[in-house]
Amino acid sequence: xxxxxxxxxxxxxxxxxxxxxxxxxxxxxxxxxxxxxxxxxxxxxxxxxxxxxxxxxxxxxxxxxxxxxxxxxxxxxxxxxxxxxxxxxxxxxxxxxxxxxxxxxxxxxxxxxxxxxxxxxxxxxxxxxxxxxxxxxxxxxxxxxxxxxxxxxxxxxxxxxxxxxxxxxxxxxxxxxxxxxxxxxxxxx
Amino acid sequence: xxxxxxxxxxxxxxxxxxxxxxxxxxxxxxxxxxxxxxxxxxxxxxxxxxxxxxxxxxxxxxxxxxxxxxxxxxxxxxxxxxxxxxxxxxxxxxxxxxxxxxxxxxxxxxxxxxxxxxxxxxxxxxxxxxxxxxxxxxxxxxxxxxxxxxxxxxxxxxxxxxxxxxxxx
Numbered sequence: 001x002x003x004x005x006x007x008x009x010x011x012x013x014x015x016x017x018x019x020x021x022x023x024x025x026x027x028x029x030x031x032x033x034x035x036x037x038x039x040x041x042x043x044x045x046x047x048x049x050x051x052x053x054x055x056x057x058x059x060x061x062x063x064x065x066x067x068x069x070x071x072x073x074x075x076x077x078x079x080x081x082x083x084x085x086x087x088x089x090x091x092x093x094x095x096x097x098x099x100x101x102x103x104x105x106x107x108x109x110x111x112x113x114x115x116x117x118x119x120x121x122x123x124x125x126x127x128x129x130x131x132x133x134x135x136x137x138x139x140x141x142x143x144x145x146x147x148x149x150x151x152x153x154x155x156x157x158x159x160x161x162x163x164x165x166x167x168x169x170x171x172x173x174x175x176x177x178x179x180x181x182x183x184x185x186x187x188x189x
Numbered sequence: 190x191x192x193x194x195x196x197x198x199x200x201x202x203x204x205x206x207x208x209x210x211x212x213x214x215x216x217x218x219x220x221x222x223x224x225x226x227x228x229x230x231x232x233x234x235x236x237x238x239x240x241x242x243x244x245x246x247x248x249x250x251x252x253x254x255x256x257x258x259x260x261x262x263x264x265x266x267x268x269x270x271x272x273x274x275x276x277x278x279x280x281x282x283x284x285x286x287x288x289x290x291x292x293x294x295x296x297x298x299x300x301x302x303x304x305x306x307x308x309x310x311x312x313x314x315x316x317x318x319x320x321x322x323x324x325x326x327x328x329x330x331x332x333x334x335x336x337x338x339x340x341x342x343x344x345x346x347x348x349x350x351x352x353x354x355x356x357x358x
Contacts, residue, residue, distance in 0.1 A: 001350035010316040019283045103329025107258040179265045186307045
């Protein structure tokens with residue numbers, strides 16, 4: 001079959017409607033989708049910032065009440081730094097939204113950048129959230145001479161948290177980013 | 190832009206260009222659930238894009254660009270099975286008509302299905318008669334690069350069609 005003939009076969013389908021659209025259902029879902037997309041991004045970013053600020057507040061209150069030393073304040077400082085870092089990532093993501101052109105390559109670059117942001121937030125959660133909280137809890141446990149079972153429980157929770165966080169990054173976000181990068185390479189080659 | 194106005198444009202685009210969207214669905218999604226999911230994603234993006242449409246490009250070019258962008262990005266995601274009860278009491282967005290189709294068209298789609306996401310896009314645009322310049326603008330790559338890819342795709346399709354006509358596979 002010559003290519004011109006393929007095009008004729010292709011053109012014929014434009015006049016045949018192979019699917020029927022349920023317009024009412026579509027309208028409802030499009031409106032719901034519009035609201036959902038903005039909500040998900042805001043809940044993730046703003047939610048994390050609120051949680052971290054609240055945690056910093058609790059640590060600060062604890063430090064003032066107990067008045068036991070500078071390490072309590074260090075925990076507060078680290079938590080507030082994570083909020084600043086999350087704000088920075090959010091601002092960077094928002095600034096980049098208008099930077100990408102509207103071609104497929106531009107959209108791919110945008111998707112890669114968004115996935116990179118998700119990976120960064122995930123790593124932030126693991127290293128800059130789990131770690132300071134972990135250090136803070138360990139210091140408190142040493143101070144309160146915690147039992148062996150408590151040590152095992154806390155250690156297990158941290159190992160599990162760390163494992164699940166890394167697992168999500170390794171198995172969901174990094175493969176997606178690699179796939180998008182391969183697509184970009186295919187487009188450019 | 191008022192929502193009623195946006196809705197009017199959305200409806201007229203769907204009425205006039207639904208064939209284009211169905212081609213993308215057939216090339217990128219292969220089950221009823223996946224087609225519904227992809228159709229929903231594309232429709233949502235088309236709806237969002239309406240206030241940004243400045244008539245600098247034709248509606249078909251605009252819609253193709255959106256549909257292909259979403260389809261490529263959708264293909265890279267892992268899809269969760271959607272609970273049917275959660276969607277408007279099991280209302281389907283699209284349903285397939287029981288119309289006889291040209292066997293050669295079925296073969297053509299089967300070949301497109303085997304291609305990678307980028308080649309699929311180029312093949313759809315090529316078959317719909319877009320120029321290299323338009324394809325280059327839509328994809329964001331050089332015209333010469335489009336030319337090289339198109340040459341390879343055409344050559345492979347013609348070679349496979351010879352086998353199809355000869356062996357029926």
